[in-house]
Amino acid sequence: MSDPSFSPRRAVTAPDKPALEGLEQKWSAAWDAGGVYRFDRARDRAAVYSIDTPPPTVSGSLHVGHVFSYTHTDAIARFQRMRGREVFYPMGWDDNGLPTERRVQNYYGVRCDPSLPYDPSFTPPDPSTRAGQGKKPPAVPVSRPNFIELCARLTQEDEHVFEDLWRRLGLSVDWSLTYATIGRTAQNVSQAAFLRMLARGEAYQIEAPTLWDVDFRTAVAQAELEDRERPGAYHRIKFDQAGTPGAWLEIDTTRPELIPACVALVAHPDDERYRHLFDTDVLTPLFGARVPLKAHRLADPEKGTGVAMICTFGDVTDVVWWRELQLPARAIILPNGTFRAVAWGSDGFETVDVPRAQAAYDQLAGLSSEKARARIVDLLRDSGDMLGEPRPVMHAVKFFEKGDRPLEILTSRQWFVRTMDHREALIARGTELAWHPPHMRARFENWVNGLNGDWCISRQRFFGVAFPVWYPVRDDGSLDYGRPLVPDESRLPVDPSTDVPDGYRPEQRGEPGGFAGDPDVMDTWATSSLSPQITAGWLDDPDLFARVFPMDLRPQAHDIIRTWLFSTVLRSHLEHGALPWANAAISGWVLDPDRKKMSKSKGNVVTPMALLDEHGSDGVRYWAASGRPGVDTAFDAGQMKVGRRLSIKLLNAAKFALGGSLQAGPVTEPLDRAFLTSLAHLVRECTADFEAYDYARALQRTETAFWQFCDDYLELIKSRRYGDRGEASAASATTAMLVALSTFLRLFAPVLPFVTEEVWSWWQEGSIHRSRWPEPADLEEAAGGGADVAPLAHASEILGEIRRWKSLNKVSISTPVNVTLSFAGGVYDALPVFELDLRAAGRIQDLRRVEGGDGVIVELVS
């Protein structure tokens, strides 16, 4: 026989009362000790299957959705490993960026104050004494290096918790291949890739209007935006026409507080109401600033009065108008979201009544947008410049996805990566990539086509990868941004706030003729977009890189196609001129019973560890693997119970198959041959399913077939197997049963790693997870050549009729009966093949047949 695992490789050790309890601990320890999932880097690229594992955010908590999607990836990994591929399956931790900063602030009760010096003896407040005190004490200010130390400390603790869960769930990752997005390798790769983009002109720095979060005080990218419905109000405002007393224009605005930042009004070029006034001036209310009425196609005559106010900057359309109409800027909002102090009349803008403007503005200075709005409404009401009362409206407002207040648009100096130039090429990359399921590609294309600017990658934060750049300080103390000083790649990673550029001395920091470090850090996606390069040893391990890159699989959820998937494709395209992986497997979300996404805020999150305790890892994995690729799936504890029962069934069926005499012999009985032939078909189909990334379909097929194996086939051969019809026919049954057990175990192994390993260990050497995936040819060979599978179906059908009769007549299944068959020819032709097995399984005393008709007549033995 070609497949050695068809027969016992060791003394059989099935326990009397097999159980699932404790299998997770037992086998995860054994796998670790045996290095079952250790990557063998001696294998060449064609033999390797490499996975670009998503690094979960360690500052959050793992939830059911993680368990769901990581199980899918693990099932694929295990399948590929059994197919003979050497699986490169690392695990990463996303500990970089804002979520970690926020968690550290809350956990330790600190806030980062970059102006403070490092305190080597600093110890953070004990979190346990902070909990449950009711009122929170004020946050303790700490230096940036101290703050980063705390980030590193807390994320390490979090990572251990995560790793424990993953091991318990049975992920077959190689735990020697972990990475962290703030780790040294990630910093090295991020900085080197940045310097190379800079050298190629793909990264550039510019002072320009940027989306800005006033709480985090940082720039954010388009990909990090989300809309939220917020109450607002339209305010109808009068703008007097300069030089035409008593004439005015009216505008509607939801942001009247930006009137002091108004630099023009705008209407559509074809709007007959305003055509004659284009390029004449109006005066802003309260402030009397002289601003022009301009024409622009983006002004919508249908909206409001048809005239809009252009401010610095109310929304992204303001930016377009400002740029295309070449208007001046009049920035009034500070990075912290408050109105800055402005000396009217001294800023180059013409104002008719400076003292009045100053008096009005002084009431706004220092306020937030929200408070300034309330205040200016009072002023406008008093001055008569607001017509009627504000009209409330619900409208979508742009927020940073992690932020609490609406975004502002501020002018600041930021680093960008060119994306707009590469849109067509990226769309083409998208078509090269094999998407599972295929329709997810549309989301990628949608996003690329909707991009409206280059990718802003700099953040004014602390816990992230620094830009490896310094700037010369001019004699007047200003920075020469046009001539950045960059380190040699061999120096990376560098921290420009402590390291010194080549050719300078530390004491020249900040001095005229000296240098200053770039204070910003990279956006977290600027690092995680390099996850394939980070794990594959791009810079420091070319041998490994050649064996695993480009990778085979990127698994991820659909909500981060616009961020992680997009940016990874972009970086690989720019750096390697190739896709970073061949396949993208996109998982869906886990929905709660109300069909909403599971989320913490809704209080419907079940902790994963509790689920694993209750249902067993295999039970939970079964539920996860029954969710089809890319399909949002309802959380269903019932499915986990089903998975648990299936696992128990496997234990018991194996105990039966391995119990009693294991006197093997050639498979000669036609029913046995038919069953093994049907198994060959099953294996063929499951293999194709897994190769198409459809673990769910493979599982479903295997489960159905396994159930038929237990309930029909085993029942049919039971008596023969006990030796009732002699040794040779018993040996045929025994062999077929062992072949089937070996096959089912391996088909289930990717989804149910613990119970299959347990059963495997009863009679096989080595781990099932390093065993060979079953081959249809081996099964056909074991069957003595492909056999007709029809007799199996006939026998099951007739047995079912007998069971139905016994059930309806409420007699025991072991009650002896007489049976009369009336079938067409085909069944009778096959009857000799299974008659004896059928008689035994149905407890048939007298079996008659009549011609014609279609059915089974059952009678009690009189």
Place this chain on the structure above:
RNA sequence: GGGCGGUUAGCUCAGUUGGUAGAGCACCGGCUUUACACGCCGGCUGUCACAGGUUCGAGCCCUGUACCGCCCACCA
């Protein structure tokens, strides 16, 4: 407003060249059957969202509509 997905049994979902509607769960009834009562056998359950069209034949193909979900855009 644009795009994508969905709508099948009380619930969760299969249904892949168009050929008599399926599974599990739940519910009800029965059965100690030398693997398993953490089991087994059986029963009940459907205008396949709606309206047209193509076809001998449509859950499946085409057109349109409704509703649900997601992504994006708009945000005066």
